[in-house]
Amino acid sequence: MAQLTLKNLGKSFDGTDVIADLSLDVADGELVCLLGPSGSGKSTVLRMVGGFETPERGAILIDGEDVTEVPPEKRPTGMVFQSHALWSHMTVADNVAFGLKLRRLPKAEIRRKVTEALDLVGLGDFGNRRVWQLSGGQQQRVAIARALVLEPKILLLDEPFASLDQHLRERLREELRDIQRRLGITTLFVTHGQDEALALADRIVVLRGGEIEQAASPDRMYRAPETRFVAGFIGSMNFLACDMRGGRADHPLFPVAAVVPDGPVELAIRPEALTVSPGRSAGMSARVHRKTDYGTHLLLDIVLEDGARVKAMCPPSGAFEAGQEVRLTASQVALFRDEVKLAEVRTEAREVAHV
Template sequence: MARLTIEALAKSFGTGWAVRDVSLDVADGELVCLLGPSGSGKSTILRMVGGFERPSAGRILIDGQDVTGVPPERRPTGMVFQSHALWTHMSLFENVAFGLKLRRLPKPEIRRRVDVALALVGLAGFGGRRVWQLSGGQQQRVAIARSLVLEPKILLLDEPFASLDQHLRERLREEVRDIQQRLGITTLFVTHGQDEALALADRIVVLEGGRVEQVDRPDRIYRQPATRFVAGFIGQMNFVPAEFRNGRAERPDFPVSAAVPDGPASLAIRPEAVTLRRSDAPGHARVHRAVDFGTHLAIDLELADGTRFKATVPPGERWAAGEAALPAVAGCLVFRGEGDAPVPGIVATPVHA
């Protein structure tokens, strides 16, 4: 196991900053996900930790040792790329053994370590097969085994399941998490999939524009977003415009109280925090679309002012397009600006309830 420390890391590619002033401590045996949209800097950070990109500023330390200028082959890291990058002319055994042969390990030791690595990823007895004989999921298992066989202190995973179908992706991420916990290996995992990060991570680093927006446990990232960007990026979130006067939102449909200055703001409301009841009264929300997912019903509403609004209700409820609905919420967050921290909003009993 090892501790990874990133200090004020930055990277410029000439046309702008891909990563700006990123600092992070990853504890022994911890799995941390770098999460963000395309271009947020997550893969660039991973490549700098692996030695494939040189930082423009900052330092990278593993167990307190500065490895910022150390080439990839001399770092105690193992990298798994999105593309499997396997050699098709080699057998599975030869693919996994390649790095060990470069280190000139004795043949019996190479055999032992390759067999252990293949067994670890569920491919015991597959060593003689060729790459073209494997499914996409099996090929990615080989890529993981090829990194693990080198016994790295830090495992780096760059969207390793992005090319796989959803069912296989979910199964493999569970297997990788099991392997990571069994080995206790410190892991940095890059993904743009929110579900993947929430399911895998001990902590999540949310990135936008090369900067860190929030670092926290998955449950806190979801329930206590630090900025408006995080609130909107993680899961589904309704943003309802409101004008505050004397600590109250001037909206009859969502009478929110919050300790914010007078002026415009956004009410941030999770779809699952919404309950609906039917109404024949004019001026209320109308159902635009209702989709039954089996486990829940996803309702797309249009509020009286034209704002689109999403609600998630139990599967036993039945709603049809065109029906009038009265939404009520248990609570919300109030944001004044994109980078502002939220203020909890207390939703009073709606006047129409």
């Protein structure tokens, strides 16, 4: 379909930089999720691509053509908003047809395109209904159909499922992913939900303070975060402070070896990388504070002797109770200093990956 290129974008509001100097390439047919905390600039980036905000610096190119100064209605983009932005006094079909009527297409072609778009989102029999007669999920499908009926080169979605309940969100994002793959349309998707980004994206771009913290595939983003911020923002992560001395961490429970300079570090360990067994660790006592049974697994909240807390994921058959003393081992540990990853230690394979 199309390639999107953002070159050194900059945008400020009231003298404060919201986007500092952002560059990003989105490949033909790729679905990229912009992920970050509130105020990170992800929606501002999306609105600049759609033409609803104008960058003060930089350029936006679609298939090599500079569209930075092109108004929204003339850009080859389709935007889906969180609020749906549908007209309640119109029928579903009229909502979807609105942009086509502005283009003054023949009525027969408009009917055909509207029918195809509604079929695509599973609302083929809903064309004559009013928007207020639809559920929230159906309204969002109409908004997606209205964007797709214009056959945009780039599909833009600004947290489109944020107002829906969890089960409906999961179902709609699966449907959206199927539609996106079927059409092969280049897509930029803004979300604050980590699970949504991990489930949808070909690539995740984590924003922080208007800058790209890391851009990577979902599996790499989760398993190999490059900064301490990404490690703590994507999924659940345990952080334990200690010092490196002579190539070994001085933490009593996790004295991992790594070829890094002496000094303070943070050990980062995913809950699923911890193995819990009954008994006492040699270096420091650890006790179960709380057990939560999720059906597929147990999540243990464990208090260490020095007061630190860690979370560990265990099989649902694990026989652990609050107050029980346990022994901890870690299969994978990352070491961070000053926000930067220094090394990654896989204790089972006895190997250290330097960064």
